[in-house]
Amino acid sequence: MTDQCKTAAIHRQANTLFVSLELGRARWLVTVCAPRSDKFSRHTIAGGDSAGLLQLLLRLRAAAERRLGAPISAAVVQEAGLDGFWLHRLLLREGIASYVVDPASIAVNRRHRRAKTDAVDGDLLVRTLMAWSRGEHQVCSMVEAPSPDAEDRRRLSRERGRLIKERIAHTNRIKGLLFGQGVGDYDPLRADRRTRLATLQTGDGRPLPDHLGREISREIDRLELVLSQLTAVERERDTLLAQAGEMAPALLVRLRGIGPEFASLLWLEALFRRFDNRRQIAAYAGLAPSPWQSGGIDREQGITKAGNPRLRHTMVELAWFWVRHQPGSALSRWFAQRVGPGRGRVRRIAIVALARKLLVALWRYVTQGTMPEGAVLKP
Structure with missing residues (x-):
C-alpha cells in the first residue's frame, strides 16, 4: 500500500x-x-x-x-x-x-x-x-x-438435493421392512409398486402381515408425495435453464457428461459470481490445497474444505462422470497417467485434484469461451 x-x-x-x-x-x-x-x-x-x-x-x-x-x-x-x-x-x-x-x-x-x-x-x-x-x-x-434473485434461484438445486435424500430414505425404509420378511426383489420406485405390494408373500409363503402392509402403504404415500414434488422442482429447473439462453448453463449442457442438474447447480452455486483468477474459484469450492510447512516439516494436509460444500461435492461427482464420458480430454488423460493401475486412496486423491482442474476449466469455458482441451460436445 x-x-x-x-x-x-x-x-x-x-x-x-x-x-x-x-x-x-x-x-x-x-x-x-x-x-x-x-x-x-x-x-x-x-x-x-x-x-x-x-x-x-x-x-x-x-x-x-x-x-x-x-x-x-x-x-x-x-x-x-x-x-x-x-x-x-x-x-x-x-x-x-x-x-x-x-x-x-x-x-x-x-x-x-x-x-x-x-x-x-x-x-x-x-x-x-x-x-x-x-x-x-x-x-x-x-x-x-448474492443478489436476492440469485439467492432465490439456487433454492431449486438445494431443494432438489433434500428431496433426493428423502426419496432415498423412504425407499430404503420400505426395502428394509420387506427384507426382514424375506422379500428382496421389491422396487418402490416402479410405477406398479402398489399392485405388487398387494401380491407380495413372505419368504416362508405367508401374505404380508396386516400392520406391516399398512405401514408400507403409508410409507409409499410419503414417497409418492416426494416424487411429485421432485417432478415439480425439476420442471421449474428446466424452465429456468430454458430462460437462461446462452448463459453458463446452456454452454455447460452442450458438453458430454454434463446434464441439466450438473449445469444448473454449477451455475447457481458458483458461476453466477465473478472470480478474478483460478485460485479464487478453487478456494470458493474448498478445493484449494493446504500445505503445512514449518522448519523441517513440509507436507500437504489435503484440501481446505472451507468453501461451498455443495459445489465441492458436485465437482467430485462430476469428475468421475468426466473421466467416463470424456476419456479423450486432456484432463482425463492426465488422470489416467497420474493414477495408472492404482486403486483405493491414490485414486480418490487424484479425483479431487481432477475436480479442481475441471472446475477451473469449466469456469474458463463459461467466462472466456475456452473449450476444455480434448472435450467433446454432444451431437
Missing part, C-alpha cells in the same frame, strides 16, 4: 463509526467504537428489531458528529450465519456501509482454553473491521452477498 493510500485510509478511519453485530434469536449485541476513541461501548436490543438498530446507529452517529464537529460515516460488520443477508441489504439500502465476514477466517487466540463470549467476539469483530478498513485485507475474508 502506498503512503498516499495509507494516509487516506487513516483519515477515513478517523471519521468512521465502527460497529459489530452479534445476532441472536433473543437479543442483538451491538459493539461500537466511536471515531478517534479507543474505547468500546456495548448496546443491547431485541433480536430482529431492525428499526431499533437503525435508530441506535443514527443516535450514535449524531452524538459523534456533535463531539467532533464534522460529518462521519458508519461501517457495520456481522458474521455470516443463520440470519442470511437481509440485514446486510437493509443497512446498504439505508446508506450504511455493511460487511459480512466469514467467521472461520478471523484469527483468534490459539490457547487451548480461551475466553469466548458475545462481548469478546464483538470486540474482535470491531478490531477486524478497523484493520480491514486500513487495507489489511489478509485479516479476514469478507463474504460477497
Whole structure:
C-alpha cells in the first residue's frame, strides 16, 4: 500500500463509526467504537428489531458528529450465519456501509482454553473491521452477498438435493421392512409398486402381515408425495435453464457428461459470481490445497474444505462422470497417467485434484469461451 493510500485510509478511519453485530434469536449485541476513541461501548436490543438498530446507529452517529464537529460515516460488520443477508441489504439500502465476514477466517487466540463470549467476539469483530478498513485485507475474508434473485434461484438445486435424500430414505425404509420378511426383489420406485405390494408373500409363503402392509402403504404415500414434488422442482429447473439462453448453463449442457442438474447447480452455486483468477474459484469450492510447512516439516494436509460444500461435492461427482464420458480430454488423460493401475486412496486423491482442474476449466469455458482441451460436445 502506498503512503498516499495509507494516509487516506487513516483519515477515513478517523471519521468512521465502527460497529459489530452479534445476532441472536433473543437479543442483538451491538459493539461500537466511536471515531478517534479507543474505547468500546456495548448496546443491547431485541433480536430482529431492525428499526431499533437503525435508530441506535443514527443516535450514535449524531452524538459523534456533535463531539467532533464534522460529518462521519458508519461501517457495520456481522458474521455470516443463520440470519442470511437481509440485514446486510437493509443497512446498504439505508446508506450504511455493511460487511459480512466469514467467521472461520478471523484469527483468534490459539490457547487451548480461551475466553469466548458475545462481548469478546464483538470486540474482535470491531478490531477486524478497523484493520480491514486500513487495507489489511489478509485479516479476514469478507463474504460477497448474492443478489436476492440469485439467492432465490439456487433454492431449486438445494431443494432438489433434500428431496433426493428423502426419496432415498423412504425407499430404503420400505426395502428394509420387506427384507426382514424375506422379500428382496421389491422396487418402490416402479410405477406398479402398489399392485405388487398387494401380491407380495413372505419368504416362508405367508401374505404380508396386516400392520406391516399398512405401514408400507403409508410409507409409499410419503414417497409418492416426494416424487411429485421432485417432478415439480425439476420442471421449474428446466424452465429456468430454458430462460437462461446462452448463459453458463446452456454452454455447460452442450458438453458430454454434463446434464441439466450438473449445469444448473454449477451455475447457481458458483458461476453466477465473478472470480478474478483460478485460485479464487478453487478456494470458493474448498478445493484449494493446504500445505503445512514449518522448519523441517513440509507436507500437504489435503484440501481446505472451507468453501461451498455443495459445489465441492458436485465437482467430485462430476469428475468421475468426466473421466467416463470424456476419456479423450486432456484432463482425463492426465488422470489416467497420474493414477495408472492404482486403486483405493491414490485414486480418490487424484479425483479431487481432477475436480479442481475441471472446475477451473469449466469456469474458463463459461467466462472466456475456452473449450476444455480434448472435450467433446454432444451431437
